[in-house]
Amino acid sequence: MERQPEQRLPEAQIDDGSAASSLAIGNGSVCQQEDNSRDGTGGEYSGPELPEDIWCHIHSLMTLRDAARAACLSRTFLRSWRCHPNLILDHGILFQLRHVLASTVNHIFENHSGIGVKTLKLDFSCYHEPKAYSYLHRWLRIAVTPGTEKLVVLSASDVAFNFPCSILSDGNGITIQHLHLVDCGFHPTVSLVCMRSLTVLHFDRVAVTGDELGYLFSSCVALEQLKLRRCSKITCLEIPFELQRLSYLQVSVCHKLRMIKNEAPNICSFDFLGDRIEISLGDSLRLKNLDVLCNNVLRYACEEFPSSAPNLETLSIFSRHEVANTAMAFTPSKFLHLKYLSISIAVAYDYLSLVYFLDAAPSLETFKLCVLTGLRPADELLLEDPSQLRQMSGYCHHKLQTVKISRFCSSKSMVELVSHILENSVSLECLTLDTTDCSFRCSGDRSTRCSDLVRPWEADKAVLVIKKYIKGKVPSTVKLDVVEPCNRCHVILLDGGGWIRA
Known part of the structure; x- marks a missing residue:
């Protein structure tokens, strides 16, 4: 053609x-x-x-x-x-220009004076030809000038591209407030000039070492948010005391990371996703919000976090795996200020032992529990089960007002936990037991449909268990909300005289 x-x-x-x-x-x-x-x-x-x-x-x-x-x-x-001021070459624009990429982007930068660029975004994440990156250094040198405030560079994961740190010299980096790099190398030296205006630093799959981050931190005294995701070359993350304004820290899936040592005194929120490592929070009296996704962390969190983060107000824990027979135990330490607790567990567990966690938080107002597996519970409570339900006496959760359990199942220990909460929470106002997979629900019309259930018959067992063991224990002052599978999207079919969910 x-x-x-x-x-x-x-x-x-x-x-x-x-x-x-x-x-x-x-x-x-x-x-x-x-x-x-x-x-x-x-x-x-x-x-x-x-x-x-x-x-x-x-x-x-x-x-x-x-x-x-x-x-x-x-x-x-x-x-x-x-x-x-805004040179935003995102994926949509660059995809349309893919056949004339170099010439078109060259025109844009060569005809721009370089003066007044406040935001520069280059999304090359879908460009896998090294030739395209041969121009990137030149484009960055033209556009990054004193006055640039936001710089975002995304490259392809299979292209070896090193961000040219030298463009931040000669005062060019002094006004940058937001730096976001994806899939590249970042290798500053100790002589990197001051980035005293930088408030947000976000590295995703960036090849950078702990020492190189240290060089950068020494010039970023205004830093407020630090996000490190999938940065596989960091083994030790040291955050210096000089980062007085740092309030938010996120460390996610940095596989070689073995230690986090924080000396910044004003971190309010910390999100961590990865393997269990040594974490020293330093003077963490201002830490209010902690979000942890880590295996084998439940008991550790209950025993260690009250002393290392004594002023926590919200705590979210996500555990894909817990070692057998490591359920909660009594701990003398207390989360004196904790008001919100969310626990997500992907394995079978002795849910009644979570009472120890509730007891360690005397100010707790909201408790959420999510079971992340649709497998049949090992301690399934059958309707004709004659065994006695366990009780834990001596505990009272005075301020607990709202409880929600997602993917409630027919587990005996879960029924025991709910029974305990109903009997020992004098301020309880709302109890929600969701027997579904916590996924999308239809709006009641035929234009949408609920998400499929992994094990639909387990939801029906859970509903029957609620009716037999829990409903009669709910005080009149407590609103009970039982979320059942939708009868329109999950039709009940007869099966040899019985019934199953479709």
Whole structure:
């Protein structure tokens, strides 16, 4: 198929407008309209008489593609194109330009003055040809200048790209407030200049060592949020005392990480996802919110967190695996300020032992438990089961008001836990027992459908257990909400005289 000639701006605008033209022609005829105006078939739009700074501000509020189209239609916008503040080349734009990527992006950066760029985003995550990255250093050097506030660079995971840290020298990095890098190397030296305005640092699959992070931290005294995800070269993360403003820390799936040593005094929220490692929180009196996804962590959390994070107010724990026979035990330490507790467990467990956790939180108001497996419980409580339910005396949860158990099952220990809560929570207002898979539910009309149940018959067993062992224990002051499978989406079918869920 013969290649169609590219649409171009009039000759008088080629030098300054080719970048805008290249970007704007992605969807068709905007630039052609101006060509027609030059032929006498239309008039160039000049707009009302306004100060140039107002036109520049209006232009800055447009998306990059709309800004390019406006530059094709108006000489006023064409002038402001050279200092457009938001160069956001996301996946959608770059995908449309994939066949002329290098030439088009070159036009954009070469025709931009480099002055006034506040936001620069380059999403090359779907480009796997190293040739495209040969231009990236040059583009970054043109666009990253004093005044740049947000820098986002995403490269493909199978391309070896090292972020050029030298572009942050000579004052270019002094105004950057937000730095987000994905799938690249980051290797600063001790001589890296100050990034004193940086407040948000987000590294995802970035090849950086703990020492290199230390060089960066030494120049980021204003840092407020630190997110490290899948950074596999970090073995020890040391956060210095000088990061006085750091309030949020997220460390996720850094497989070689063995220790986190924090000395920053004002961290309020900490999210951790990974293997059990040594964590020293330092002076963590301000830590209010802790979110942990880790195996074999329930008992450790109950025993260690009250002393290492004594002022916690919200705690969320997600455990995919717990070693057998390591259920909770009495602990003298207390979460004196904990008001919200969420526990998600992906294995069979002695749920009654969670009473020790509830007892360790005398200020607890909300408790949520989610069972993350649809397997048949090992201690299934049958309707004709003559065994006695266990009780734990001497515990009272004075402030507990709201309890929700998701994927409630016919486990005997779960029934024991709910019975204990009903009998020992004098302030309880609402108890929700969800027997479904906690997934999408229909809105009642035929346009949507509930998510499939992994083991639908287990949900029906759970409903029967609730009716027999729990419903009669609910005080009149407590609202009981039992979430059952939807009868429209999960039809009951007869099976040899019995019934099953579809």
